[in-house]
Amino acid sequence: MREIKVIGIGGIGCALVPFLARYLNYRGGRARITLMDGDEFERGNADRQAFGTAGNKAKVKAAEMAREFQGLSFRAVPEYITEENITQYIGDGDTIFLAVDNHKSRKLVSDYCEKLEAVTLISGGNDYTDGNVQIHMREGGRDRTAPITRFHSEIQNPQDRSPAEMSCEELMERGAPQLLFANLAVASAMLNAFYSLCEGKLAYGEVYLDIVEGKSNPVKREGESKR
Amino acid sequence: MTEPLKQAPRVRPESPAHTRETVRIIYGVHSLEVNIAGRSVGEVRTQLSQALNIGPRAIAVVDGREVMESTILQGGEVLEFVRMSGEKGAGR
Numbered sequence: 613m614r615e616i617k618v619i620g621i622g623g624i625g626c627a628l629v630p631f632l633a634r635y636l637n638y639r640g641g642r643a644r645i646t647l648m649d650g651d652e653f654e655r656g657n658a659d660r661q662a663f664g665t666a667g668n669k670a671k672v673k674a675a676e677m678a679r680e681f682q683g684l685s686f687r688a689v690p691e692y693i694t695e696e697n698i699t700q701y702i703g704d705g706d707t708i709f710l711a712v713d714n715h716k717s718r719k720l721v722s723d724y725c726e727k728l729e730a731v732t733l734i735s736g737g738n739d740y741t742d743g744n745v746q747i748h749m750r751e752g753g754r755d756r757t758a759p760i761t762r763f764h765s766e767i768q769n770p771q772d773r774s775p776a777e778m779s780c781e782e783l784m785e786r787g788a789p790q791l792l793f794a795n796l797a798v799a800s801a802m803l804n805a806f807y808s809l810c811e812g813k814l815a816y817g818e819v820y821l822d823i824v825e826g827k828s829n830p831v832k833r834e835g836e837s838k839r
Numbered sequence: 840m841t842e843p844l845k846q847a848p849r850v851r852p853e854s855p856a857h858t859r860e861t862v863r864i865i866y867g868v869h870s871l872e873v874n875i876a877g878r879s880v881g882e883v884r885t886q887l888s889q890a891l892n893i894g895p896r897a898i899a900v901v902d903g904r905e906v907m908e909s910t911i912l913q914g915g916e917v918l919e920f921v922r923m924s925g926e927k928g929a930g931r
Contacts, residue, residue, distance in 0.1 A: 623927070713927045737925035742867070744924050763898050763905065763921045772926070790927050798925070820867040820922060827868035831919060834903045 613685075614643040617702060619693050619721065620711035621649040621669040623795035624736050624802070626661045628709060629673055630680075631803055637681040639810075644685040647674045648701060650692035650775065660792045692776040693717055704728050709802055710735040715770035716777075722748065722760045722767065729753045734805050735760050736798040740791055742822040743798040746833070747805050747814065755835030757817035763833070797823050860914045866891045867922035880918060881908030893920045 616632070618625050629647065636643045647670040653663040663672045674688035691697055693712070702708060702724055710721055710733060718735055725731045725748060733748040746764075749756040761768040801819055808814040817833025861872045864883065869891050875883060880899045887893060897920040899906050912918060 715924070715926060718924075735924075738927055739925045742925065744867075744922070746924065760924075763900060764924050765896060765898065766923045766926075788927060822868045825868055829865065829868045829870055831865060832903060 614641060615703070615706045616643055616645045616709070617648065617706055618645065618709045618711065619648045619717070620713065621647050621673050622651065622657075622711065622713060623660045623790055623792070624738070624799045625649070625709070625711035626663070626669075626673065627796045627799035628711060628802055629677060631799075632709070632806070633677045633681045633684060633686075635803070635807070637683045642685075644687060645674075645677070646687045646689060646701065647677075648689040648691065648693060650690060660790060660795055692774060693721060694774070694776045695720060698724050702728075702731075705730050707732045707806070708734065709806075711799070711802070712774075713737075714772045714774055715767045716772055716774040718767050719761055719770050720774070725750065726755075726759050732809060733760065734802050736802045738790070738794040738798045740789065741794055741824045742820070743794055743801075744818060744820045745798060745801040745805055746818045747809070747816070749809070749814075749835070757835050758833040791823075793823055797821050801828065862912045862914065863917045864891075865917065865919040866893050866897070876912055876914040876916075878912055879908065880906055880910045880912065883912065883918065884908065884920065887920075891920075894923055896923070897921055 618629055633645060649669040651669050653661065653666055653669050653672055663669065664676055665672055668690040670688040670690050674686040678686040689701060698720060710718060712718060721733065725733045728750060729752065731750050734745065736745045737743055746760040747757055748759045801821055805814060816830035819828055819830040821828040860874060860876060862875050863870065863872045884893060900919045900921055901910060901916050
């Protein structure tokens, strides 16, 4: 069974999951999708995020998807990814969609993925009108594309904190303004990369996009052979 | 764009006849091909930093390898100043 993990069910994750589930449901084959997020959906987030009810984002979205796509298996993990739980939720052979809002969590997941024999990590992030998607593939204990920390010092040496490290007050106050369409563009680029991978046609390791300029730019990110 | 690079002859990226003489420069969604072979990475960064809004911490990569500012560019190479990743995507 294909194991897919979606970490972060916010602006990007919320846009990504229904299309990912629809694609997998009708593509055939067995898949289990694990949705992971410690955050609660509140009505105030409804400008960018679609949830039918208030509650933990992973639980609410997993329940919605399970009702709609009965050919797939869904699991909700109502926790943020941390050093303590990462070994429990990420394993060899996983495909991970990383849609978090901080570099600390990106580094945590990336560093762990580098220890695995085989993994596919598709990480997306955006600012207000632009963003990027990085794809780290490992096969047979070797990097086929570069880890997401390589060339990106902001992820290698993150200056921010993960939500698991924040107080309730800090969690309430965090968050720069975001644009729904930037979230959607990044989610779409993550799914485009996944599709290309499934078809054996992925030709880049990172793609940049800007929704105002109407541009995207894929770049190669070689793995170990270039080290 | 600064004067020296404005004056450098631009070519269309799809023109294969020029690829051995020019350097392709990438920063985020921006990509241009310029006759700047023989110049250093640091020189190009200085000249393009304002035009492309290149971040001061952006790592320079030539043909997939991280390079120093003193590296001299050869025709046909691809120089990328790696744009910082978007940070958000979840949030509240």
